Amino acid sequence: MxxxxxxxxxxxxxxxxxxxxxxxxxxxxxxxxxxxxxxxxxxxxxxxxxxxxxxxxxxxxxxxxxxxxxxxxxxxxxxxxxxxxxxxxxxxxxxxxxxxxxxxxxxxxxxxxxxxxxxxxxxxxxxxxxxxxxxxxxxxxxxxxxxxxxxxxxxxxxxxxxxxxxxxxxxxxxxxxxxxxxxxxxxxxxxxxxxxxxxxxxxxxxxxxxxxxxxxxxxxxxxxxxxxxxxxxxxxxxxxxxxxxxxxxxxxxxxxxxxxxxxxxxxxxxxxxxxxxxxxxxxxxxxxxxxxxxxxxxxxxxxxxxxxxxxxxxxxxxxxxxxxxxxxxxxxxxxxxxxxxxxxxxxxxxxxxxxxxxxTAARAKTDEVKNQFVTNLGVSQIKRAADRASESALGDVIADAQLAATQAQGAQIAFMNPGGIRKDLPDATKLKPGNAVNFGDVFDVQPFGNTMVVMDLTGSQIKALLEQQTTGNNAGTNAKLLQVSAGFSYTLNLTAPEGARVSNLKLNGQPLGENTTYRVAMNSFLSTGGDNFTVFKQGTNVVQLPGLVDVDALVNYLKANGASLNGTVQGRITIIK
Missing domain, CATH: 3.60.21.10 (Metallo-dependent phosphatases)
Incomplete structure (x- = not known):
């Protein structure tokens, strides 16, 4: 060849x-x-x-x-x-x-x-x-x-x-x-x-x-x-x-x-x-x-x-x-x-x-874990975005999974970093009859082993956080759009000046109050300011969940909801270019 x-x-x-x-x-x-x-x-x-x-x-x-x-x-x-x-x-x-x-x-x-x-x-x-x-x-x-x-x-x-x-x-x-x-x-x-x-x-x-x-x-x-x-x-x-x-x-x-x-x-x-x-x-x-x-x-x-x-x-x-x-x-x-x-x-x-x-040896030592059945999806595949500056169907699902996993801690909004989404679910080379998904497919999506964290942020801090998606080290071609959970939405105007690009922030249809405190979930990587999202380090009432790994949160969510997932982008982020 x-x-x-x-x-x-x-x-x-x-x-x-x-x-x-x-x-x-x-x-x-x-x-x-x-x-x-x-x-x-x-x-x-x-x-x-x-x-x-x-x-x-x-x-x-x-x-x-x-x-x-x-x-x-x-x-x-x-x-x-x-x-x-x-x-x-x-x-x-x-x-x-x-x-x-x-x-x-x-x-x-x-x-x-x-x-x-x-x-x-x-x-x-x-x-x-x-x-x-x-x-x-x-x-x-x-x-x-x-x-x-x-x-x-x-x-x-x-x-x-x-x-x-x-x-x-x-x-x-x-x-x-x-x-x-x-x-x-x-x-x-x-x-x-x-x-x-x-x-x-x-x-x-x-x-x-x-x-x-x-x-x-x-x-x-x-x-x-x-x-x-x-x-x-x-x-x-x-x-x-x-x-x-x-x-x-x-x-x-x-x-x-x-x-x-x-x-x-x-x-x-x-x-x-x-x-x-x-x-x-x-x-x-x-x-x-x-x-x-x-x-x-x-x-x-x-x-x-x-x-x-x-x-x-x-x-x-x-x-x-x-x-x-x-x-x-x-x-x-x-x-x-x-x-x-x-x-x-x-x-x-x-x-x-x-x-x-x-x-062959690597498969033999890992197949037992990888082949554990998780769910049958409603579609053959749920895709991540081709770049890190877009909302994706899989990003929506992961954010929803993390919100569901942390509601006992009062979480109202969940954020997921796009760089932590490594594969489509499943990869196109691993499609299975009945749209089946196993643990290996889910692990390929989130292989880092991050644990979940919940903290308080004010409405103004959440806006400042979202402004960091396209500023500083995340400016230009390094832009990173956090994937967000159901009920939360906002507009990102890329034609506006830096620091004034995020507007129309809503939770369950209601505008976010600047001084109102919201309970927010994210993985441990983001919680320490990873990917230049330093606002997370300002959070208060922080609860670490060392026993809750992000991939397990996704597995549990897929088991409960896999058949109803349609693989479409939910349109929670309105982007103006």
């Missing part, structure tokens, strides 16, 4: 470290393949970027893509074409994972990526979900985990990752040392390829405080640039940045994941890329779950590749470099996104058989 979906060619140079004149060129071809935002995607899932006909002929659905067996097939094909192939990651390899991986603390995913030959990966924000001690265990191995019910249940003695997580901009607050390597050098085909890794500096705002305790997250570009001369002094022939920060294609653009050299990228990666040293040949990005292959000017104004491969292993980012190892320069870089077509590889018999044992 051939994937000639996207090619961008740039002529780039890495300044030679030698003080003598250029020597006769010694070119070597090096291929770099990368996966970003893998999120424990051991099994394939639906990729909306490519639509294929449904089996029943009623329309189209997303291509079944990703999964370690198909990724292994792509790697084997690439290595056959070019033995000088390096496999790396763009962060969020673990965390927010489906049940097959998450119920085993993502250990099978790390083991699989290691056996597939991954060499290095940027740290992602989700790597910090369970705290730095647990992340170091994931790197180094062992069973001393904060989740003894999950750790070392896949293998009796978890061996750790054979690849290195890289975090040039992550330091201990006390002392300033790096808990993880800032860079990695791979010797291949006689060439020396350097990788510098970084994670978005806003990580503390989107991870629970316990997850990043004792750590500081520094400016990405400054930290990356710090190590460029270090790599040059070691005579590397090319430098690639692996960064867990990304962008999105501008609204209205026709560019897609398979667009050649798009120039319509926007978002947080742009100012970072513009500051990264010109000696960096290409930037492999992540975090935004987008597929793009774009060019962004470097500090000298020259176009440089910035590429991202969507999510869950649906796409692999591919760079093909021509490296002059005699003069430590990069003569050419080509970039494309490769669709990891599980369906086609299965039909062709080119899945990686060595990965089958890992998937």
């Amino acid at each position: 051939k994937n000639s979906l996207m090619v961008v060619t740039l002529a780039l140079g890495l300044t030679a470290c030698s003080t003598t004149g250029p020597r006769a060129a010694e070119p070597v071809n090096v291929t770099v393949l990368a996966v970003n935002d893998f999120h424990g995607g051991l099994e394939p899932s639906s990729f909306a970027g490519v639509q294929v006909p449904k089996e029943d002929g009623t329309g189209t659905t997303g291509l079944t893509a990703g999964g370690i067996k198909a990724i292994g097939g792509e790697l084997a094909e690439a290595r056959k074409q070019n033995p000088n192939t390096i496999f790396v990651g763009g962060g969020d390899l673990i965390g927010a994972s489906p049940a097959t991986s998450s119920l085993l603390r993502d250990e099978p995913s790390v083991i699989a990526l290691s056996k597939l030959g991954m060499k290095a990966s940027a740290l992602g924000n989700h790597e910090f979900d369970q705290g730095v001690k647990e992340l170091l265990r994931m790197q180094n191995g062992g069973c001393d985990s904060n989740a003894p019910d999950k750790a070392c249940k896949f293998e009796a003695n978890y061996p750790g990752a054979s690849f290195k997580w890289l975090g040039a901009n992550v330091v201990y607050t006390a002392g300033g040392s790096n808990p993880f390597q800032p860079y990695y050098i791979e010797n291949i085909g006689g060439a020396r390829i350097g990788f510098i890794g970084a994670v978005l500096k806003e990580t503390p705002t989107i991870v629970s405080p316990a997850g990043v305790a004792g750590l500081s997250f520094l400016d990405e570009a400054t930290s990356i640039n710090k190590y460029v001369p270090v790599l040059k002094s070691q005579n590397v022939d090319a430098i690639i940045v692996l960064i867990h920060q990304g962008g999105v294609i501008k609204e209205g653009s026709t560019a897609k994941f398979d667009t050649v050299g798009c120039q319509d990228l926007t978002g947080d990666i742009i100012p970072i890329a513009q500051k990264i040293d010109p000696a960096v040949s290409a930037i492999i990005s992540g975090h935004t779950h987008q597929g793009y292959n774009c060019v962004v000017p470097d500090p000298n104004g020259k176009p440089r590749i910035v590429i991202e491969g969507e999510v869950s292993g649906h796409l692999l980012q591919r760079l093909d470099l021509v490296v002059d190892k005699a003069n430590h320069t990069v003569q050419e870089v080509k970039a494309r996104n490769v669709v990891v077509n599980y369906t086609a590889r299965k039909a062709a018999g080119t899945l990686d058989s060595s990965m089958t044992a890992i998937v």
